[in-house]
Amino acid sequence: MTFIVFDDQKIELSDGQTVLSALLDQGFDIPNSCQAGACQTCMMQVKEGEIPAKAQAGLKDTLKAQGYFLACNCTPQKPLNITACNAAKMRTSAKVVAHDALGTDVMRLRVKPAEPFTYHPGQYLTIWKTETIGRSYSIASVADFDHYVELHIRRVKNGVVSRWLYDNVAVGESIQIQQATGNCFYTHGNPEQNILLAGTGTGLAPLIGVARDALQHDHSGAIHLIHGASTVDDLYMHQTLVKMAQLYSNFYYYACVRKAERVSLPVTGESIQTIMMSVAAVPAQWKVYLCGGPNMVSSLKKAIFLAGASMKNIYSDPFITSHSS
Amino acid sequence: MSSLYERLGGEAAVDAAVDIFYRKVLSDERISNYFDDVDMDTQSAKQKAFLTMVFGGPNNYSGKDMREGHKDLKGGKMDDSHVDAVIELLGGTLQELGAAAADIQEVAGIANSVRDDVLNR
Ligand SMILES: Cc1cc2nc3c(=O)[nH]c(=O)nc-3n(C[C@H](O)[C@H](O)[C@H](O)COP(=O)(O)OP(=O)(O)OC[C@H]3O[C@@H](n4cnc5c(N)ncnc54)[C@H](O)[C@@H]3O)c2cc1C
Ligand code: HEM
Ligand code: FES
Numbered sequence A: 001m002t003f004i005v006f007d008d009q010k011i012e013l014s015d016g017q018t019v020l021s022a023l024l025d026q027g028f029d030i031p032n033s034c035q036a037g038a039c040q041t042c043m044m045q046v047k048e049g050e051i052p053a054k055a056q057a058g059l060k061d062t063l064k065a066q067g068y069f070l071a072c073n074c075t076p077q078k079p080l081n082i083t084a085c086n087a088a089k090m091r092t093s094a095k096v097v098a099h100d101a102l103g104t105d106v107m108r109l110r111v112k113p114a115e116p117f118t119y120h121p122g123q124y125l126t127i128w129k130t131e132t133i134g135r136s137y138s139i140a141s142v143a144d145f146d147h148y149v150e151l152h153i154r155r156v157k158n159g160v161v162s163r164w165l166y167d168n169v170a171v172g173e174s175i176q177i178q179q180a181t182g183n184c185f186y187t188h189g190n191p192e193q194n195i196l197l198a199g200t201g202t203g204l205a206p207l208i209g210v211a212r213d214a215l216q217h218d219h220s221g222a223i224h225l226i227h228g229a230s231t232v233d234d235l236y237m238h239q240t241l242v243k244m245a246q247l248y249s250n251f252y253y254y255a256c257v258r259k260a261e262r263v264s265l266p267v268t269g270e271s272i273q274t275i276m277m278s279v280a281a282v283p284a285q286w287k288v289y290l291c292g293g294p295n296m297v298s299s300l301k302k303a304i305f306l307a308g309a310s311m312k313n314i315y316s317d318p319f320i321t322s323h324s325s
Numbered sequence B: 001m002s003s004l005y006e007r008l009g010g011e012a013a014v015d016a017a018v019d020i021f022y023r024k025v026l027s028d029e030r031i032s033n034y035f036d037d038v039d040m041d042t043q044s045a046k047q048k049a050f051l052t053m054v055f056g057g058p059n060n061y062s063g064k065d066m067r068e069g070h071k072d073l074k075g076g077k078m079d080d081s082h083v084d085a086v087i088e089l090l091g092g093t094l095q096e097l098g099a100a101a102a103d104i105q106e107v108a109g110i111a112n113s114v115r116d117d118v119l120n121r
Helices: A019-025 A061-065 A160-167 A201-216 A238-247 A272-279 A294-306 B004-008 B010-027 B040-054 B063-071 B080-096 B101-113
Strands: A002-006 A009-013 A043-048 A068-070 A080-084 A091-101 A106-113 A124-128 A134-138 A149-154 A174-181 A195-200 A223-229 A251-257 A287-292 A314-318
Touching: A002 A019, A009 A019, A106 A160, A106 A174, A124 A149, A134 A149, A134 A160, A134 A201, A149 A160, A149 A201, A195 A201, A195 A272, A195 A294, A201 A223, A201 A238, A201 A287, A223 A272, A238 A251, A251 A272, A272 A294, A287 A294, A294 A314, A294 B010, A294 B040, B004 B010, B004 B101, B010 B040, B010 B080, B040 B101, B080 B101
Parallel strands: A002 A080, A195 A223, A195 A287, A223 A251, A287 A314
Antiparallel strands: A002 A009, A043 A068, A043 A080, A091 A106, A091 A174, A106 A149, A124 A134, A124 A174
16 A cells, blocks of 8 residues: 655555546546546656556657656556646647548548647547547548648547537637557558558548558558448448559458448458458468457457467557446 | 576567467467456566566566466466466477477476466465
8 A cells, every 4th residue: 555645635545546546536637538548648747756667658758758657557556746747738739620521420620730740640649628638539641741630530429529529619710639649550661561450430540541651651562451330321431442442552441341231342241350361361470450449459459469460560559438448 | 508598599589489379378278268358468568578487587576476466367266277288388389489398398397386376375
């Protein structure tokens, strides 16, 4: 058992309790979303004490050096003196330049950050609805070519942030965003490597980002993209992807729909996993990107690993939602 | 004379072994249920720690750590058969990587030396 000091108040931690959970128990309104070390909305800063390595996993070196850490992943063994993160320093405003429906429940949001904003396509940023409510969204645009940051947002029933973005935010308005993070992005230096991209729902956003980045950088290996959805109407980038496959001889697109009636290729009624295993039957040297629903991501990850893909070549972003873990 | 860890190939050998060994663990019905629910990236890092240790490499694990770490695993109570399975898969992994029979024996010996700690007895 140990304790933390938060803004001069001493708070006891029970065995194995995270800093986030202790603060929430005390009634502090600490931002959080995934509670799994992914979204980085719960970032805090240490004033004194030693931060466990796990609490800084995934943070940029510059942030680590300044003592930032993730409260949801922090179970200290010794006392820590901490403070809330200076939100203003971390966030920048971005102007909405496009807001269009793409499918039944998905929309495309394009924003222009007020300050220089660096990212890799496929990474995710945080959109803040208020000072303390933020959610992660993945980036489908390619910085070198697009003059905006593009996000695909699925309207979640009773979703606090997604519904607000859908219904209340309009072109011309500004929203608060936080720097991009995550390691689901294209890396240079291996242009002949085959790439497999698979995801469900808006998990397509980062996959398109990675695919476009690779193609723009003259990737010569095959790039296979598999999109899974419930119905044909949920294949919200179908036409774009079909065109991409016509344009680039090394880009292949497959769509897996669960409720498939009278479908024709590239749409199939097969499962994502079936298509994945037939496309990448010998994945030992492949690079694999998996994004979207957490259960789907973890089962595909296991399947492709067992088929021979190397752990270090598998990049995944489970879209962990609040209260879902 | 070079150490066991050096003979096996050091950190590079651990890196090569980790995928092979983890794949065996996940596919082995005797023990896979202990590893099913754990996040694969974290687990992969832990396999690396495990392999470094049994390859005779640098590590800071004490018997007490091994006891604590394996006491409340999700898969249920462990017995000798589980440790035997792990040692068997370890041997298979090293064989695939072309290690000498004597070195494989030595690795099995290190794994065996913490048997009682792992089984908390
Ligand atoms: C790394 C990462 C990347 C992400 N990228 C994207 C992206 O590109 N596009 C995108 O649309 N989302 C993405 N998400 C999910 C996103 O961050 C939010 O979780 C999502 O928009 C829901 O937030 P909300 O505030 O609208 O709903 P909340 O108010 O948080 O949730 C409302 C209720 O809906 C439930 N719920 C939330 N999400 C779902 C769901 N998907 N299906 C069923 N029930 C749900 C919750 O459990 C809760 O009960 C990503 C998440 C992570 C961690
Ligand atoms: C044969 C001797 C064994 C040794 C030397 C050993 C060693 C280790 C080490 C070093 C770790 C990493 C600990 C950490 O850093 O947190 C670990 C974790 C683990 N071991 Fe073992 N182990 C042995 C046997 C077993 C057996 C028989 C099982 C079950 C069948 C098992 C299941 C696990 C699991 C599930 C974890 C991960 C726990 C977690 O995620 O926190 N181990 N082991
Ligand atoms: S990283 Fe801590 S809540 Fe998401």
